[in-house]
Amino acid sequence: MIKQDIVKIIPLGGLGEIGCNMTIFEYQDKILIVDVGFKMPEESMPGIDYVIPNSSYLKGKEKNVVGIVFTHGHYDHIGAVPYIISKIWRRDLPIYASPLTKGIIIKRQLEFSKLPKLNIDEVRNGSIVKLKPFTIEFFSQNHNIPDNLGLIINTPLGNIVHTSDFKFDPAPVNDLPTDFKKLESIGNRKVLLLMSDSTGAEEEGHSLSEKDIFQNLEKIFQQANGRIIAATFSSLINRIQQMVTLAEKYKRKVIVEGRSMKTNIEISRQLGYFKIKKGTLIGKKNMRDFPDSKIIVLCTGAQGESSAALMRIVNREDKTIRLQKGDSMVLSSSVIPGNERSVQNLKDNILRQGAKVFHYKMMDIHAGGHAQKEELEKMIRIMKPKFFIPIHGQYSMLFSHAQIARETGILEKNIVVAENGQIVDLDPQRIFVEAKTVISNHIMVDGLGVGDVGEVVLRDRKMLAEDGMFVIVAVIDRKTGQVKGSPDIISRGFVYLRESKILLGETRKRVVGIINRTTGSEGAANMTYVKDEIRNKIGEFLFLKTQRRPMVLPVIIEV
């Protein structure tokens, strides 16, 4: 068989969604993996901890993996490593990441026992790595975490540029401004395919510079007479840095609340990506040693997460830090779709306690990390690719990004809006989506279980949440087929049992009636039928009485 002279690009996650970023590049059986991210579950997945990409495409091809490269240290790009790495790991598997990304991956790996210790080689702006048949060059890209790298994937058929998450920032934090000269030199090297971040593709104009954010945050520092309590994502290292820089400028001591934020600050600081003076950080217990006007609390929980540090403070569960009049509360993060109500409740509860609230809708104290329409167009014009695939984002974002590409003059047939699991064939002449797809349904992680919660379990959870459950335990005399004593009923989430004695009494009577009518003297043979009868008849009866449909589960014991 002649090997096909094409590069296959197979997104296993990140297309048509936010998160779970993981892409396969394959040339004549050799496989390069870019990013291994996870995402948080949707509301329709109760009890699920994370969602990870399905890596079964790699089964049997483990030896063909020439390496894994990571673009940056956010969990939607590295979070599934502990779950997926052991399936393809071998002692000499090359893994590349920037120093900060490496630090975060290794730290996360430590949370899981029994996993292999990863050997990750450091790369940085300008690094070139050979993973035959691919050569990967790394280049700096601005985002909201330091040490973010775009990729030039040199294949035997041409150059593929993968932007990573990015935005153009003329004045970033702890980072150099976007180097357009460098980007242009990449664009001049003939880019066959551009794969570019679509998260901001529905937003008009240009993303805010971190400098603007800094200036607005500074206004809050200038006005605040009391404490400042600032909440953001623990992964927004750059925003946290801004707060610390301002704290030092305005002589406030910094208290950090929330384990993940502490960890991220620690890692970044050790690696030199976070600047904080000695003495700036103080422990919570020392808060009272300083006047309120000299304190800032940095914490997680700007999304209204019920278990986060901010929620404890606002709900008065934190014994040391109590919200008080005069506090200025800064919510410096956008609201993730689905969290709007929690954030609204959070805001209301802060205001009720007399504190001030500053949030990103009132002034520009938060910027996303993603390029918006103007920047995306500029990136395409700089790279001048022949082919274009929008990546990272909901379908509507990919769609909008494709429109932008069209407007820059890229031919319709050269733009592919792909979906997870599709196989995109690329050669110097054309780009093409195969009819065949690979398995790409995501895997749910719940506690120690990876993939063991499927549709059946989820459906049951949702049913249980709606109207609860109703277990009926009846003991039958094997000889007579008649019920012994009164059936037991165990019900939760349906009605308040103490106030439903009449309903339960009637139900018991009906259960006895159904059993005594349907069992013969040899009960055993008909037990399935008896159970079905109870399930249906009692289900109907309860619905008639309550208009609710609890899960009815009959248990029949023969003695």
Added chain:
Amino acid sequence: MIKQDIVKIIPLGGLGEIGCNMTIFEYQDKILIVDVGFKMPEESMPGIDYVIPNSSYLKGKEKNVVGIVFTHGHYDHIGAVPYIISKIWRRDLPIYASPLTKGIIIKRQLEFSKLPKLNIDEVRNGSIVKLKPFTIEFFSQNHNIPDNLGLIINTPLGNIVHTSDFKFDPAPVNDLPTDFKKLESIGNRKVLLLMSDSTGAEEEGHSLSEKDIFQNLEKIFQQANGRIIAATFSSLINRIQQMVTLAEKYKRKVIVEGRSMKTNIEISRQLGYFKIKKGTLIGKKNMRDFPDSKIIVLCTGAQGESSAALMRIVNREDKTIRLQKGDSMVLSSSVIPGNERSVQNLKDNILRQGAKVFHYKMMDIHAGGHAQKEELEKMIRIMKPKFFIPIHGQYSMLFSHAQIARETGILEKNIVVAENGQIVDLDPQRIFVEAKTVISNHIMVDGLGVGDVGEVVLRDRKMLAEDGMFVIVAVIDRKTGQVKGSPDIISRGFVYLRESKILLGETRKRVVGIINRTTGSEGAANMTYVKDEIRNKIGEFLFLKTQRRPMVLPVIIEV
């Protein structure tokens, strides 16, 4: 005892929330009720259908109720009538509403059997009604449903103006523009207290006029070559009217999908609030008699509601109306907090099928029905009240509205940001919140149950949704105290049982061990202890093995 010369204002719902609007006005034991609305449940209330105000304050005071007046026909102002009316109803209870509001209340009442037929008197702009000691004057207010009335509540101590939901619109649909002369004349009659709608109090500037919306919608009609499928709330009668007017202008036939939308059009049309020509409406089955360019489908489901008409069309479950290339889909409603993900998924699925999407973030094809900062300020300046209470809205909206009032010059001590259940005392000299509160925790409606689902049942539902349940049924020999046979396990929503045989086997073994160890030969005495042991030990064991915490429910049967 000398009767106090104060008016008491007691909000039972609508403050610190969106929905459940219901307010009590009380003067020397005489009670006037304004609005009786409901709200939809929050995500933290699985299985709940509606939330309604708690009317227990009225218990024992039924005879003191001098009347109920309604401002408009939206469910957040009238939806709890069927649940609350029977508690205070008497044959001669005066109820007042505008004709359309009356039509909607009566229609809703019909959905409930066994409820008294309501006798509602019609009022309109300029009507004056005496409900001693109160006299109520009604005045037109623009909103997004016709026949919306503000109230001047004349009390022995002065005039209270209640704005209802409102916005100022110079060019509304099927309605006269805001009559500022009339408003000014009200303002000149000395307003003691203004109670004004706060829903838009965090939005800058002025709300859009329906005329602007109309012009933008018209652009879509001018461009569309294929069908138009337009989704909005069924309660946005004015928006639906705009679509129909445009359909007639552009010679499109109208198909209406969704029961609630059909009903609302029908009621409004009968009462003369909805203009539609004969022959404009066609049945779904006649759709194919006309070219696509001559069809518009109006439907519910712009929020991504799983059971709505739009969802069936987009998911290809509707057999007649199938989404196709060339369709233009118009989502003309804002996104209610909490629905963002559903709406995103909806948008993605429409785009995947090649149809165009127009939504309110792309162009102004939706306006809320609520006054924004500029209008709110203007209303306060026109009314020139001595006292001010912001009503209708989340706490942050009330807070923002109070700020607006302060900026117009109302004294800080004359502004009350009240909460549900508080008693606001008003006399010509001062306004004051009593320390005492009335019961105001809302009541959950689930099926036929009103108030029977409380914290316990909800907590159980949430637990069941997280990790499911695990019922263990063991039969014990009464004589020996030992387990007979193997315990039964019924589990749902925890793990997929077929793939967990080893876990279940181990669990059974442990259950037998626990029972045999803890029961003596007289088992009965220790049954509570045995059950606790099973619950705890098996709970721990399952957590150790899975890191999940299903609800463990032991059932022990002695034979």
